[in-house]
Amino acid sequence: MAKDIEVGSGNPAKDYQDPPPAPLIDPDELREWSFYRAIIAEFIATLLFLYITVLTVIGYKKQTDTTLNGNQCGGVGIHGIAWALGGMIFVLVYCTAGISGGHINPAVTFGLFVTRKVSLMRAILYMVAQLLGAICGVGLVKAFQSAYYTKYGGGANKLADGYSTGTGLGAEIVGTFVLVYTVLSTTDPKLKARNSYVPVLAPLPIGFAVFVVHLATIPITGTGINPARSFGAAVIYNNDKVWNDQWIFWVGPFIGAAIAALHYQYILRAGAVKL
Numbered sequence: 001m002a003k004d005i006e007v008g009s010g011n012p013a014k015d016y017q018d019p020p021p022a023p024l025i026d027p028d029e030l031r032e033w034s035f036y037r038a039i040i041a042e043f044i045a046t047l048l049f050l051y052i053t054v055l056t057v058i059g060y061k062k063q064t065d066t067t068l069n070g071n072q073c074g075g076v077g078i079h080g081i082a083w084a085l086g087g088m089i090f091v092l093v094y095c096t097a098g099i100s101g102g103h104i105n106p107a108v109t110f111g112l113f114v115t116r117k118v119s120l121m122r123a124i125l126y127m128v129a130q131l132l133g134a135i136c137g138v139g140l141v142k143a144f145q146s147a148y149y150t151k152y153g154g155g156a157n158k159l160a161d162g163y164s165t166g167t168g169l170g171a172e173i174v175g176t177f178v179l180v181y182t183v184l185s186t187t188d189p190k191l192k193a194r195n196s197y198v199p200v201l202a203p204l205p206i207g208f209a210v211f212v213v214h215l216a217t218i219p220i221t222g223t224g225i226n227p228a229r230s231f232g233a234a235v236i237y238n239n240d241k242v243w244n245d246q247w248i249f250w251v252g253p254f255i256g257a258a259i260a261a262l263h264y265q266y267i268l269r270a271g272a273v274k275l
Contacts, residue, residue, distance in 0.1 A: 018189055021116035029121060038100035038122075043129040043136075045092045045104045049085075050137030050232050054155030056084040057222075058145060061152035078218050085223075086211025093203035102203070105226040106130055107253035111180040114261035127228075134232025142236055154237030157222045157230040158245045165248065168221045172252025173259070175213040175225040180260035182209040185268070224249035225256070 029035045060076050062068065076084070093102035101118070103109045106127040113123040142149045159168040186202040210225075217223045224230040230249035234242045 019117075022119045022122075024120050026119045026121060029119060034099075035122070039125050039129045041096045041100040042103060042126050043133040045096050045100075045102070046130040046133030046228055046232075047137040047140075049088055049092055049104055050134045050229060051140050052088045053085055053229060054138050054141045054149075054233060055145070056081055057155040058141065058148050058152045062148055065152075078215065081218065082211045082214035085214055086207045086209075088207075089210045090203045090207025093206050097203065100126070102206075104130065104228075105179075105253075106228050107176050107226060107257040108180055108183055110254055111184065111257035111261040114258055115184065115265050130228040131231055134228040135235050136232075138232045138236040150237075154233055154239070154242075156233040156237040156239060156242040157224045157249050158239075158242050159248065160220055160222070163220050168245070168248050169252045171217045171220045172224055172248055173256040175217050175223065176253040176256030177260045177263075178213050179206070179209050179225055180257045181264065182206055184260065184264040188269070221245075221248065225253055227253055 056076065060081060063076070089104065092104055096102040096104070101112070103112070103126055109118065109123050109126045109130070112118045113120065118126070138155070141155070159165065182205050186205050213225055214223045217225070227250045230246065234246050
């Protein structure tokens with residue numbers, strides 16, 4: 001059975017290889033087509049995610065609108081919204097993991113940057129692509145369903161009535177921690193080396209993490225855990241309440257991602273104590 005430490009010798013006996021840390025600045029990336037292909041993949045994936053996200057939320061609100069003979073107990077419900085978003089993340093990560101890593105979320109990109117899995121240049125351009133993709137995705141929903149889009153709040157994130165700012169911020173921090181923790185754990189080189197099925201199934205726990213976090217936090221913030229998702233909806237909907245709460249959906253996810261990255265790097269992946 002493979003072990004990380006040879007007892008008594010204190011010497012590592014790894015059966016896997018850790019990839020070298022990504023350089024902070026890597027000029028060679030700018031000369032590679034694969035770099036730009038990855039940026040395009042992040043743009044398209046985030047566009048599709050926001051399109052499905054906002055369309056699902058608006059559709060649910062229309063189905064439960066009693067002024068249009070809707071049924072308060074009808075529609076897909078919170079479970080349906082959570083399944084749609086978690087399922088879409090599963091699909092998109094599966095499709096883009098081999099191209100860009102399937103981030104689709106600035107908080108995930110930030111967590112991977114903190115753990116030195118992506119360079120600073122790649123992290124910045126991924127985030128720009130994700131934000132632009134989110135804006136375009138929500139813009140498509142508004143273009144196709146303009147009447148319902150404005151009436152039902154544009155699928156924008158905001159703090160729900162009855163919840164304090166601290167509660168909303170905490171929900172975003174913990175929710176993003178769960179997501180980034182799952183991403184880092186399922187892409188761990190040790191896990192992938194010892195279980196051949198992990199690279200194929202990695203999108204499943206990531207999508208499931210998105211699902212369960214949405215179940216817990218939709219009633220509080222509508223579930224952000226993705227600054228691109230919140231920002232794209234805010235730009236197109238352009239509502240004062242949404243903009244006033246926008247900072248929650250940036251500060252919370254980035255704090256959660258940083259905590260998850262540090263926990264992974266210095267606790268889960270820390271070197272074993274020499275015996």
